[in-house]
Amino acid sequence: MGQTDGELEEQFVELLDHYRGERGALVPMLQGAQAIFGYLPKEVMERVAAAAGEPLSKALGVATFYSQFRLHPHAKHTVRCCHGTACHVSGATLVSREIEKHLGIHAGENTPDMLYTVEEVHCVGACGMAPVVMVDDRAHGKLTPEKAVEVVKAFQAEVAATEAQDAGLEGDE
Amino acid sequence: MGVARAVGRPAPQKPRKSLPDVDIRICLGTGGVAAGSREVLKAFEEGLDRTGVLAVIRPREDDCADHCAAVTGTGCRGLCAMDPLVEVTTRRNGVPHTVTYGQVTPAMVDEIISKHILGGEPIEDWLVLTQDHATEYVPFYSAQEKLALRHVGVIDPEDIDDYLEADGYQGLYKVLSSMTPAEVVEQILNSGLRGRGGAGFSTGQKWRFAANAPSPDGVKYFICNGDEGDPGAFMDCSVLEGDPHAVFEGMAIGAYAIGASYGYLYVRAEYPLALRRLKIAMKDAEARGLLGDNIMGSEFSFHVKIKEGAGAFVCGEETAMMQSIEGNRGMPRLRPPYPAESGLWKRPTNINNVETLSVVPWIILHGADAFASRGYEKSRGTKVFALAGKVNRTGLAEVPMGKTLREVIFEIGGGVKNNKAFKAVQMGGPSGGCLPESLLDLPVDYETINQTGAIVGSGGMIVIDEDNCIVDTARYFLRFTQQESCGKCVPCRIGTMRMLGILDKICEGRGTPKDLDFLQDICEQVRVGSLCGLGATAPNPVLTALKYFREEFDEHVIEHRCRAGVCEALIKYSIDPETCTGCRACVRVCPVAAISGEKKQAHVIDSELCIKCGACYEKCRFAAVRRS
Numbered sequence: 001m002g003q004t005d006g007e008l009e010e011q012f013v014e015l016l017d018h019y020r021g022e023r024g025a026l027v028p029m030l031q032g033a034q035a036i037f038g039y040l041p042k043e044v045m046e047r048v049a050a051a052a053g054e055p056l057s058k059a060l061g062v063a064t065f066y067s068q069f070r071l072h073p074h075a076k077h078t079v080r081c082c083h084g085t086a087c088h089v090s091g092a093t094l095v096s097r098e099i100e101k102h103l104g105i106h107a108g109e110n111t112p113d114m115l116y117t118v119e120e121v122h123c124v125g126a127c128g129m130a131p132v133v134m135v136d137d138r139a140h141g142k143l144t145p146e147k148a149v150e151v152v153k154a155f156q157a158e159v160a161a162t163e164a165q166d167a168g169l170e171g172d173e
Numbered sequence: 174m175g176v177a178r179a180v181g182r183p184a185p186q187k188p189r190k191s192l193p194d195v196d197i198r199i200c201l202g203t204g205g206v207a208a209g210s211r212e213v214l215k216a217f218e219e220g221l222d223r224t225g226v227l228a229v230i231r232p233r234e235d236d237c238a239d240h241c242a243a244v245t246g247t248g249c250r251g252l253c254a255m256d257p258l259v260e261v262t263t264r265r266n267g268v269p270h271t272v273t274y275g276q277v278t279p280a281m282v283d284e285i286i287s288k289h290i291l292g293g294e295p296i297e298d299w300l301v302l303t304q305d306h307a308t309e310y311v312p313f314y315s316a317q318e319k320l321a322l323r324h325v326g327v328i329d330p331e332d333i334d335d336y337l338e339a340d341g342y343q344g345l346y347k348v349l350s351s352m353t354p355a356e357v358v359e360q361i362l363n364s365g366l367r368g369r370g371g372a373g374f375s376t377g378q379k380w381r382f383a384a385n386a387p388s389p390d391g392v393k394y395f396i397c398n399g400d401e402g403d404p405g406a407f408m409d410c411s412v413l414e415g416d417p418h419a420v421f422e423g424m425a426i427g428a429y430a431i432g433a434s435y436g437y438l439y440v441r442a443e444y445p446l447a448l449r450r451l452k453i454a455m456k457d458a459e460a461r462g463l464l465g466d467n468i469m470g471s472e473f474s475f476h477v478k479i480k481e482g483a484g485a486f487v488c489g490e491e492t493a494m495m496q497s498i499e500g501n502r503g504m505p506r507l508r509p510p511y512p513a514e515s516g517l518w519k520r521p522t523n524i525n526n527v528e529t530l531s532v533v534p535w536i537i538l539h540g541a542d543a544f545a546s547r548g549y550e551k552s553r554g555t556k557v558f559a560l561a562g563k564v565n566r567t568g569l570a571e572v573p574m575g576k577t578l579r580e581v582i583f584e585i586g587g588g589v590k591n592n593k594a595f596k597a598v599q600m601g602g603p604s605g606g607c608l609p610e611s612l613l614d615l616p617v618d619y620e621t622i623n624q625t626g627a628i629v630g631s632g633g634m635i636v637i638d639e640d641n642c643i644v645d646t647a648r649y650f651l652r653f654t655q656q657e658s659c660g661k662c663v664p665c666r667i668g669t670m671r672m673l674g675i676l677d678k679i680c681e682g683r684g685t686p687k688d689l690d691f692l693q694d695i696c697e698q699v700r701v702g703s704l705c706g707l708g709a710t711a712p713n714p715v716l717t718a719l720k721y722f723r724e725e726f727d728e729h730v731i732e733h734r735c736r737a738g739v740c741e742a743l744i745k746y747s748i749d750p751e752t753c754t755g756c757r758a759c760v761r762v763c764p765v766a767a768i769s770g771e772k773k774q775a776h777v778i779d780s781e782l783c784i785k786c787g788a789c790y791e792k793c794r795f796a797a798v799r800r801s
Contacts, residue, residue, distance in 0.1 A: 013723040023498045023499070023500070023518070024498055025458075025500060026498035026501075027480075027481075027483055028480075031481060031483060032484075042225050052500070059667050061502055062500065062501065062502055063506075065659075066482075066483030066484060067483070067484035067485065068482075068484040076399065084404035084405055085404045085405035085561070085562070085599060085602065085635045085649070086405050086561035086562050086567070088646075088649050089635060089637050089641050089646065090562065102440065104445035121443065122404045122653065123404035123406075123407070123409040123443070124404070125204075125401070125405065125411075125443065125444055125447075126203045126204040126207045126253075126558055127204075127253075127406075127562075127633075128204045128254060128407070128560075128561060128568045128569075129204045129207045129208055129253060129256065130561060130562070130567070133290070134205055137208055137445055139203055139207035140207055141208055142208070147783070
């Protein structure tokens with residue numbers, strides 16, 4: 001299950017110490033912070049900026065320049081619909097639309113239960129398998145809109161099963 | 174520099190202990206994994222174990238007591254269309270026999286094991302390649318010459334000994350033990366190698382500039398650009414995933430040539446698998462003294478850091494990349510000064526692309542002439558092309574420069590999918606353009622393709638067919654560059670936005686002939702006025718589309734018609750009363766009840782109600798629903 005705030009704080013301090021004084025470390029520090037907290041809250045940004053010896057405005061400038069960084073909380077799992085050229089000409093638009101319809105959200109939004117986010121991304125490098133959708137770090141290829149929804153449904157079922165199991169274990173304790 | 178110390182030739186630390194009876198190699202590239210290759214690999218390991226005849230071993234760790242098999246995950250094997258690809262080599266009385274299965278699923282594995290591996294009879298129906306006879310996929314491989322991809326799909330990218338056994342780090346050894354930096358530059362210059370990332374600038378010349386540039390404190394940097402951002406190109410991804418050591422070796426050779434002792438390998442964040450394998454490779458190479466201080470015992474030291482990109486296409490531009498490494502917003506700056514004079518942290522810096530660097534060790538080992546003997550006019554050697562889109566054999570093909578587009582798309586790629594009509598090939602991504610059928614006999618070399626208005630670029634070739642709309646394709650690329658414009662200079666920031674606005678208008682059926690003139694006009698201004706390559710080349714997809722497919726644009730703005738049926742606002746669905754059988758299948762799928770008609774009578778679509786979802790078009794078994 002999730003880590004406690006104390007554990008996250010510990011990791012964050014470790015991260016800041018690791019990069020303190022290193023030139024050009026602002027980007028990896030932000031990446032590390034996002035990996036710990038899931039997004040970049042204001043307080044985290046302030047502390048990263050201080051550790052990097054930069055003003056907050058610079059850290060914010062960098063964070064808003066790169067598409068990887070998020071300033072708002074992000075759902076637990078990410079469905080990335082590839083919109084590279086090969087995927088685009090092979091029907092990625094329709095695939096995206098069906099997935100959005102299935103989850104009831106638009107690209108860039110979180111589901112209300114904070115379990116899923118849908119993103120449109122540029123090329124994930126599996127053009128030979130277009131159109132491609134990545135669910136977390138796992139790529140699925142040669143999709144049709146129907147198959148894509150099935151992939152998401154299968155993943156949702158898996159997640160639900162794991163959560164139920166976790167809940168069960170906690171109940172046993 | 175000279176060679177003061179004795180340089181030790183690198184060799185595998187753990188040679189293979191045994192030659193297994195069966196060798197199974199499975200593609201674990203991003204494409205392969207997407208097709209389910211991890212599950213197939215697991216099925217083979219478990220299936221072989223269950224036989225009780227063949228022990229599954231790791232050839233460098235375990236002895237082969239009786240009969241044994243090895244299952245190895247490799248990088249991309251090229252023919253992504255048939256992924257997961259599984260190569261099976263069986264050895265009977267020491268004679269190897271190799272076949273490759275395509276589109277393998279876990280369910281097929283037990284049969285392959287029982288009939289082929291144990292029974293000795295390959296399952297012909299599932300074969301993509303066999304050494305026994307020709308197959309339909311032979312043309313995909315026979316035209317290729319793999320130099321940059323020489324190890325990709327062959328070795329285990331996570332095993333440094335695999336790389337060392339396949340003459341890995343021997344190029345670096347040759348350089349450190351017997352060549353001066355100037356000789357290395359000379360060698361690369363003579364090979365005619367040009368930057369494979371898109372610009373096509375002479376690699377040798379670039380190295381010479383950086384080698385000759387003075388540094389105030391002696392520090393120079395060598396950067397590998399692994400920010401493969403062109404949507405539709407995945408050759409660098411495949412090299413990074415499938416042969417990471419070759420990239421480090423190429424970097425080290427280049428760093429020695431220009432006198433750099435620090436380097437960065439910049440990888441885009443969207444390639445998690447490549448990143449993981451690079452980290453493993455770097456750690457292993459450092460542990461063996463192939464990177465770091467006094468490499469192979471020589472005077473030469475080279476320290477590399479991996480920099481993870483954070484998602485910005487413009488960072489593929491070299492001045493922007495250096496900004497990004499310095500921890501800033503990745504915005505390009507004016508050149509000169511060129512990076513060779515003043516680059517990263519104001520020191521002389523050289524940047525090369527992944528594919529370029531991966532071929533460097535090959536050139537050093539085989540000589541400049543071997544590379545230069547291949548190719549066409551000023552484009553020497555081989556280039557990897559990424560075939561994707563509506564082509565039968567999608568995948569990566571490395572061919573000598575100068576093959577015609579037709580040869581690459583139709584002979585290697587096997588032509589257009591589902592026997593549809595070829596419309597165009599998009600070359601060079603967002604900086605390139607769409608070329609029509611009439612230009613297919615042009616040779617693929619930098620100069621020839623440049624003259625068409627497209628570029629060779631990083632080597633992406635996306636085939637589009639009659640079902641794709643050329644205006645929509647141009648809009649797709651414009652949306653991409655508009656989103657990725659860093660916003661520093663006005664022509665790119667505002668110009669791409671305006672261009673996209675016009676293309677949106679045309680695709681939505683509100684375009685007029687005047688818009689096309691306006692579009693052309695802005696293209697010219699963005700091309701001339703932009704600060705960096707991203708903006709200057711952003712109009713290329715639009716300009717080539719207008720140049721070669723003007724008719725389709727005219728149809729959109731004059732007749733308000735999209736012949737491919739892609740631009741939804743322009744589509745009209747109707748039912749042909751002659752063909753319609755009145756089966757009511759379309760009535761049942763229409764989500765807005767726009768179709769009416771009695772059973773066994775011709776049906777009608779009410780165009781006022783129709784939301785153009787295309788459900789009836791997909792459903793009709795008699796092709797009575799027409800889309801125009």
